[in-house]
Amino acid sequence: MDDDLNSAARVAGHAVVGEVMGFACEGLTIRWTDQKLGVCRWPPMPEAVFAQLQFARYRPTDPEFIEIKDWVVRRIKAYLGGAVAESQITGVVDLPWLTTDLNMISVVTRNVFGQPGPDFDELLTSEIFYDIDLGLEVEDLSRVVYRARQLWEHEIQLVLAEEATWLSRITDLLQEKHTLSGHETRSLRPVS
Numbered sequence: 779m780d781d782d783l784n785s786a787a788r789v790a791g792h793a794v795v796g797e798v799m800g801f802a803c804e805g806l807t808i809r810w811t812d813q814k815l816g817v818c819r820w821p822p823m824p825e826a827v828f829a830q831l832q833f834a835r836y837r838p839t840d841p842e843f844i845e846i847k848d849w850v851v852r853r854i855k856a857y858l859g860g861a862v863a864e865s866q867i868t869g870v871v872d873l874p875w876l877t878t879d880l881n882m883i884s885v886v887t888r889n890v891f892g893q894p895g896p897d898f899d900e901l902l903t904s905e906i907f908y909d910i911d912l913g914l915e916v917e918d919l920s921r922v923v924y925r926a927r928q929l930w931e932h933e934i935q936l937v938l939a940e941e942a943t944w945l946s947r948i949t950d951l952l953q954e955k956h957t958l959s960g961h962e963t964r965s966l967r968p969v970s
Contacts, residue, residue, distance in 0.1 A: 782808060782953050784868055788875060789816035790948035791863020793963050794941050795934055796820055796856035803960040808952055819960075820856075823886075824849060831886040838895030847897055850890050853883055855930050862934045863945055877919045880926065884919060901925035943968050 785808040793803040796818060804819040822828075826842045827849050829835040836843045857879040865871045880887070884904050891902035902925050905918045938945055947966040952958055 782956075783949070784864055784870070784872065785816035786949045786952040787867040787945075788860040788864040788872070789818050790945050790952060791859040791861070791938065792818035792856055792879075793948055794863065794945050795859025795937055797964065797967075798937050798941065799852040799856050801852070801856055803963045805957070805959050806948070806952055806963060807957040809956045818856075818860075827886060830889050831883075834889040834893070838893055838897055843890075846886075847890050850883065850887055851930075854880065854887070854926050855934055857882070858926055858930055858934050859938065862931060863938055863949075866935070866938060867945075867949060873923060877923050880919055880922055881917070884917065884922065887922065899925065941967075 789806050789808055793806055797803055801820040804821065806816070806818050808816040823831070824845070826836065827846050830846045836846060858876065860879055861871055861873075861876040864875075888903040891897060891899040901921050904922055907916050907918060908914070909916045944967045948958070948963055951962070951966065
């Protein structure tokens with residue numbers, strides 16, 4: 779398998795779906811470390827989302843909660859976009875990478891969908907296990923990955939099909955240059 783192609787496809791998927799979901803791409807790279815990783819940088823999370831991440835400050839009855847939930851769902855879709863794009867381009871769904879991506883927001887996801895109320899969805903919250911051999915808590919995101927795919931994968935497939943030319947252009951240029959700015963990423967989008 780071509781690691782550069784896999785990384786480029788995944789990161790391009792994050793960028794395309796993220797842009798469609800309202801997250802302006804600030805830059806992409808497939809050479810973040812010595813490993814063949816990739817990263818798509820977006821603006822920092824809004825203050826209300828950060829407060830929810832840190833303190834579970836807001837409840838479903840608070841007006842801020844709607845904004846937080848919307849941000850979380852859009853970000854899950856943007857992360858899912860990487861796995862779906864990689865699958866469309868390479869034929870492989872890299873579940874470990876999708877799990878790693880969703881881990882980036884697992885606490886805030888738990889602090890939204892794990893609260894009692896109309897948005898409660900236990901399957902969108904990670905399970906915490908105590909590993910006796912390791913002597914520490916271990917977070918399992920497998921049910922979050924499954925539920926996110928169940929809820930939004932088809933929608934993301936449609937977004938990426940509609941933006942196939944843009945996805946392909948980003949993937950190709952990212953393989954060549956290894957790093958793109960947000961402006962370069964947006965400049966590759968076909969004009970409608």
